[in-house]
Amino acid sequence: MGVNSGASVLVRQAGELIERAPGGIKLVDAVELLVAWGRANSVWPLVYATSCCAIEMMSTIAARHDLARFGYEVMRASVRQADMIILAGTINEKMAKNLVTLYEQMPAPKYIIAMGSCAISGGPFYYDSYAVVKGGDRLVPVDVYIPGCPPRPEALIQGILQLQEKIKKEGRRNPWKVRETLKVPFEDIFSKAQAEWAAREKQRDEELREAREQFKRENAASPASKPVRVKKEEFPVVPRRKPATQGISNWTLLQMIQEKFPAVEVYGHPGIIPKQVAELGSDYILDLVVPPEQYRAFAEYLKNEQSLGLDMLIQLTCVDWKESFDIVVQLLSCRDGHKLFFRSKAAKQPETGNAEMESISDLYLGAEWHEREVYDFFGVRFRNNQDMRRIFLENDFPGYPLRKDYDDPTRVVKRPY
Template sequence: MANESSVLAHQAGKIAAKLPGGNSLARSVELLVAWGRANSLWPLLYGTSCCAIEMMATGASRHDWARFGVEVARASARQADLIILAGTVVEKMAKNLITLYEQMPAPKYVIAMGSCTISGGPFYYDSYAVVKGADRIVPVDVHIPGCPPRPEALFYGIMQLQEKIKKEGREIPWEIGELVNSPFLDTFTATEKEWATLEEKKDQEMAEAREQFKRENPDYKPPRPIRLKKEKLPSPARRKPTAKGISNWSLLQTLQKKFPEITVHDHPDATPKQVAELGTDYDLDLVIPKELYREVVQYLKDEKELGLEMLLQLTCVDWKEYFDIVVHLLSVEGGHKVFLRCQVEKDEDGAEIETISDLYVGAEWHEREVYDMFGVRFTHHPDMRRIYLKNDFPGHPLCKDFEDPTRVIKRPY
């Protein structure tokens, strides 16, 4: 569509040039059209994280970007000619962003707002999902650095884009820009080396001046900073928390009566009496064998005296040699809670454990998350597939041994 409009404008200009004063007329029309387009930008409603708040502030009453000709924010890509990318762009969203860009009628423009959008921001290192620069997936016309940029910075970026649009015409036609294909670099190490080189050069330049100063001031001693005495403040009185529901030692005693194999994490030989001495601040953290995992969870839920009917969290910890499946249960009525740890050995295909999604509905989502991030499979799960990442994503990113040089740059510090 953009190429067709450029061809038509070029042909119209050729026809007008044959008429008396035709060139002046064509340039005047081009100038008027470019001025109108520059001052009637319709941005697409698109914000992925924190910078979107600054973009909203720019469009709100205090700043009001309508004064700069950015009048109507559109909810449809087919009615917009500007995308302000405000926030982090992740790989799973990249395909959707490309679709939105392709649906926009030409000529169309992109502003990349904030360091996350421009380069991945603080997620540049050790990130498996963040795109390291939106200009790797869609052409960007204006970059606005900052974390986040203030509304005034966004205004300046819009004004720069308007200046670019005003220059477009037959001589400088609008064209789709090129994407960035340069390899990912360890920018921190490169900057550190450049800084060290500059410091070395500076040191060499100052060496003679230092020697001269020492000769002229042989007794000079640099001033020592005076250390202020640290004021000792009284510790505030700590209020003892009120015990809720069943006590830790009672809960442990009840469980060990039915399942003697259960132990306390970090206190493997602790008795119920010793657990009681840990106080009410201690969260009961139990280690259960894999073969008793499902049975213990079901007992904690179904036993009326215990009544741990709510699943707060099911997650995983990678200890390199094995995984720990961690389950956090709560009694809504009593207020008591418990952590369960179950060790799952790794094999060539990852690890596997029984599902509890039929006992707690929320576990279905949590187990899929653990499978996606760690690769632990849950037997008899109704829908064991990835929940965040694409199905063809190589590996499981929260595992300690995960490496993918095409996506992840390791932090050098």
């Protein structure tokens, strides 16, 4: 466990006094070695895990690998009783401040292990991600890196052994100190590695050009071998089982709806009549286009019309078409089992690119969170929603990250391929 700064100063002063006595240096070195050995074998990790690497960390603690053999099994729930954090998994922007707070509240000396590709560099979220931190060492100083996605328990044990060696070397001559975090700006590491590989291949071709030319001259008469094509194996066609129809058919739904709202059309099939909808098959889920001015009234009709029974909201989301948004709603009839999509266009404001749409959160209570999510990521504000604020991102997050025009080089590295 870590000790406070006052006790550390007292121990250092006592060591300096003992060193002046005959043989004092050897005594202090022996005590320091014993203390370092004890500290290295009694590190208490914080209970902290964010993603799939946590499963490997739990497996390391379990009986098969038995992390208790190394003195690391005492997982603490309070930072005041811990002196190490294992960053096991993805670190997103919203938890970044909390992680820094935990590290600052932890008594010194304290250590960090970055476990897995996500904790080291953002992993698969390095490109095109607005929400994932590109490595834990940009927030807190990391002592040991364990690559992998995810690394096995043996790799975590190896990383712990490396940390033990680091702790054993600390003392009066090599005191522990708070190090700086990584300040290197983001870069396109894939393109950089690709360019280095191409340069290396070009240099290799230059070195082997003479040998290749000589081989061609000596073996000019030998015919080139052709690979034998393997015959493609043919499998019998498995007949598809026709799914059982549930609830009201698509063409009946369309007929009932168009009697009340004649302007409603089928998405992707303008002008189609109800009988032609039946030809799309039973797998097709009816997808309707509703005029924006009828969006609220249409949702109210679907909810209150007992013959339709569309009483459950499955999803409310948004699609950015650059010039406008589509608000897409999916409903389900719990009584009969049929489903329905409907969408309405929300025009973008020329100045801000934002849009507005009437709220249906009073009709379907689950729509409140869905509408907040659409506002958080797309900037579409829903009128009469009683809690129109961000739900996933911080309040000071710049812009709306799922829009086509979103670009923030301080957070997002564009994928080069």
